[in-house]
Amino acid sequence: MLHHLPIAVIGPGAMGEAVIGGLLRKELVTPDQILVSHPREERRRELAATYGVHTSPDNAVAARWGRIVILAVKPQQLQRVLPPLQHTLRDDDLAISVVAGATIQSIAEALDHPAVVRSMPNTPAVIGEGMTVWTAAHEVSLQQREWAETVLGALGHALFVDTEVYLDMATAINGTGPAYFFLMMEAMVDAGVHLGLSRRIAEELVQQTMLGSVRYAQQSGLHPAQLRNAVTSPGGTSAAAISELERGGMRTVLSDAIWAAYRRSVELGKR
Structure with a gap:
């Protein structure tokens, strides 16, 4: 073509x-x-x-x-x-x-x-x-x-x-999105090193876990909440981790970050 x-x-x-x-x-x-x-x-x-x-x-x-x-x-x-x-x-x-x-x-x-x-x-x-x-x-x-x-x-x-209105919204999700994942990867690798893993091992574990999780979500067709529930056993390690993430306001902070990216995209378009 x-x-x-x-x-x-x-x-x-x-x-x-x-x-x-x-x-x-x-x-x-x-x-x-x-x-x-x-x-x-x-x-x-x-x-x-x-x-x-x-x-x-x-x-x-x-x-x-x-x-x-x-x-x-x-x-x-x-x-x-x-x-x-x-x-x-x-x-x-x-x-x-x-x-x-x-x-x-x-x-x-x-x-x-x-x-x-x-x-x-x-x-x-x-x-x-x-x-x-x-x-x-x-x-x-x-x-x-x-x-x-x-x-x-x-x-x-x-x-x-x-409609063009979706482009500023998309900028906040897919355009800026890699930065969110890279920050999460960085934090998980640093936590692994703090636990006692070498940085090389921590990076490999984090990268493959993130990649595998995305591919699994794509192939399963399930809602993210269903996937999360499937790996969260009562009283288990995932339940303890999720409790801390929720207590720290992860959902709210991430939502606020996406809204900030959206507002900035709109501002750039007004110049």
Whole structure:
């Protein structure tokens, strides 16, 4: 579907590079189809050497070159990056944003181009295990939606929603979510070391336990409460641990954290 279609990636940080790597890993495109723009020469050389893609220091050159233009800059950089790109996209080009908080309207107005897809991937996309939520402006054609679905699918699992309001909510769950799990992993590893385990053993135990638990939950189809009850014997170790977590307000703190992430995503979109 993307064969011979030029793709521009503006701002190839971790997520932009994840898009490049995913497209090439799944052989959806060839390196010659990708042009990456970045201001630092060192970064451009690194990407060219790693992936064999074209590079440019000029974002406008990249935008004019691509039929699909992927915006992967940091939210704080968007106001500086977008104005020089105004009128660089052709009528049948597609802009795909992976910028947290940036609304379709703000991007479309800055580019003076209505065909915009907004998405929220997360960091596991780097290894093709991401969870991306996305939506599209009404002006995005069926063919362009298929392009977007293919591009975002290269990052892992992609879920389309029909209203943009879900994107800020998704940012608080899947976009920010890896940070919650990494913090939990860190705390569990540190507790294991405090108990007397080596850090290597504690890390292996925590990582595989978390991975296995997620896969088990996916395959079982059971509600998380049912899964938790199944491993919580009366008077047992799990019951003692859960009692402490509930006493410490884990549910409330986690809920508050997700709401804080949601509010921050909304704030970023108002800039």
